[in-house]
Amino acid sequence: MASQVIKVQTVCRNIIAVARNYTEHAKELGNPVPKENPLVFGKPVSSIITEGEIQIPHGWKELHHEVELGVVIGKPGKFIKPENAMDHVMGYVLVLDMTARSIQQELKKQGYPWFLAKGFDTSCPISDFIPKSAVNDVHNLNLKLAVNGIIKQNGNTKDMIFKVPDLLSYISNYFKLEYGDLILTGTPSGVSGVKHGDIIEASLDDLAKIKFPVVENEK
Amino acid sequence: MNDQEPKIDLKSICKNIIGIGKNYKDPLKEHVPTDEDPFIFAKPTTSLITEGSSIQIPKGWGTIIHEVELGVVIGKRAKFVSEDIAMDHVLGYVLALDMGKSLEFDKYPILLIKGFDTSCPISDFIPKSKIENVDKLNLKLSVNGNTRHDGNTRDLIHKIPKLISYLSNYFTLDYGDLILTGTPAGISTVKHGDVIEASLENLANIKFPVVEIQ
Numbered sequence: 425m426a427s428q429v430i431k432v433q434t435v436c437r438n439i440i441a442v443a444r445n446y447t448e449h450a451k452e453l454g455n456p457v458p459k460e461n462p463l464v465f466g467k468p469v470s471s472i473i474t475e476g477e478i479q480i481p482h483g484w485k486e487l488h489h490e491v492e493l494g495v496v497i498g499k500p501g502k503f504i505k506p507e508n509a510m511d512h513v514m515g516y517v518l519v520l521d522m523t524a525r526s527i528q529q530e531l532k533k534q535g536y537p538w539f540l541a542k543g544f545d546t547s548c549p550i551s552d553f554i555p556k557s558a559v560n561d562v563h564n565l566n567l568k569l570a571v572n573g574i575i576k577q578n579g580n581t582k583d584m585i586f587k588v589p590d591l592l593s594y595i596s597n598y599f600k601l602e603y604g605d606l607i608l609t610g611t612p613s614g615v616s617g618v619k620h621g622d623i624i625e626a627s628l629d630d631l632a633k634i635k636f637p638v639v640e641n642e643k
Numbered sequence: 644m645n646d647q648e649p650k651i652d653l654k655s656i657c658k659n660i661i662g663i664g665k666n667y668k669d670p671l672k673e674h675v676p677t678d679e680d681p682f683i684f685a686k687p688t689t690s691l692i693t694e695g696s697s698i699q700i701p702k703g704w705g706t707i708i709h710e711v712e713l714g715v716v717i718g719k720r721a722k723f724v725s726e727d728i729a730m731d732h733v734l735g736y737v738l739a740l741d742m743g744k745s746l747e748f749d750k751y752p753i754l755l756i757k758g759f760d761t762s763c764p765i766s767d768f769i770p771k772s773k774i775e776n777v778d779k780l781n782l783k784l785s786v787n788g789n790t791r792h793d794g795n796t797r798d799l800i801h802k803i804p805k806l807i808s809y810l811s812n813y814f815t816l817d818y819g820d821l822i823l824t825g826t827p828a829g830i831s832t833v834k835h836g837d838v839i840e841a842s843l844e845n846l847a848n849i850k851f852p853v854v855e856i857q
Contacts, residue, residue, distance in 0.1 A: 469659065535748060
């Protein structure tokens with residue numbers, strides 16, 4: 425089996441994320457759980473970092489962490505049936521979907537899109553690429569996140585409301601999936617605020633580990 | 644005309660499309676200036692189509708809406724750039740249609756209603772040198788020959804340097820990135836079988852048929 429060193433940051437041209445895909449997380453934010461269809465949103469590829477600091481835009485003071493399983497597309501496709509969806513996956517990454525929660529609430533109140541609160545530079549830290557073959561069961565992976573050594577999130581992908589094949593199928597009905605595309609599959613409960621000086625560590629089972637310090641920009 | 648200017652294929656180089664909403668004054672009304680931030684959203688790059696393709700309404704949607712916009716293409720990486728040098732980061736322009744499901748932003752995710760495949764038809768690339776004054780460009784769109792939009796970029800609320808500067812404070816803008824700067828009034832619906840034509844002064848002309856996926 426050829427081992428590929430995939431640099432997701434280089435090949436990715438689209439990031440599509442799913443909100444409220446874990447019941448307990450939807451509840452903790454007082455949000456309704458999506459019933460019919462996944463709730464999708466986008467992050468720009470400029471938000472991806474693989475090292476360095478998570479930078480809070482000046483004045484925003486705090487961000488929320490959201491630890492997620494990221495799915496990386498290998499085979500392009502459109503109108504993909506759920507039973508074929510996993511054929512389009514080439515691997516995974518561990519991701520933090522950093523969110524400016526209070527900015528997001530403000531935007532929602534104004535009837536504005538979330539894009540700014542979800543897409544600012546450094547809001548998408550990712551791990552090294554994990555080849556598909558390294559994962560036995562994508563719906564039984566532990567997602568853990570700690571802030572300054574204290575565990576905040578500790579969930580399992582079995583609790584996803586919309587499972588990976590259904591997510592990929594739904595998304596591909598409206599957005600053609602291309603090689604390198606990154607799909608963020610939602611976060612379990614336990615989101616909390618991080619501020620300047622905090623350190624985030626996260627893991628996906630024993631497959632990936634990441635560590636990112638948080639700073640607030642001075643300018 | 645510079646024959647050595649490279650042919651820019653935006654579909655290949657673009658990695659980011661940022662759209663700006665609510666960015667045109669009503670020329671018939673007194674505009675009350677506010678210090679409101681721009682209304683920002685994004686479209687995936689898979690939404691880009693060029694002439695020869697049709698605009699495809701997702702199955703079952705029935706109708707979609709059109710918007711006609713000046714698109715700004717970034718040429719030089721921009722992060723924390725000030726307004727006075729923002730235009731140095733511009734490579735050129737395109738005429739773009741910002742297609743959407745509807746204006747029901749509270750009912751559907753914006754990525755879905757603004758970002759579905761084929762929702763960003765664009766013209767050929769227009770080099771920066773071809774446009775003398777970007778603040779005086781006519782934008783026109785017609786559906787089946789009937790004019791719907793007939794506006795001018797002089798009515799932009801947040802002008803291009805301000806948009807580039809503001810966006811670059813939060814998002815690193817890179818070579819090939821596209822900013823859709825907003826639409827003048829005239830939004831209406833189109834359905835299967837309609838044909839949209841649009842123009843940016845005499846700089847670009849585009850024509851796209853509309854079909855609904857069966």
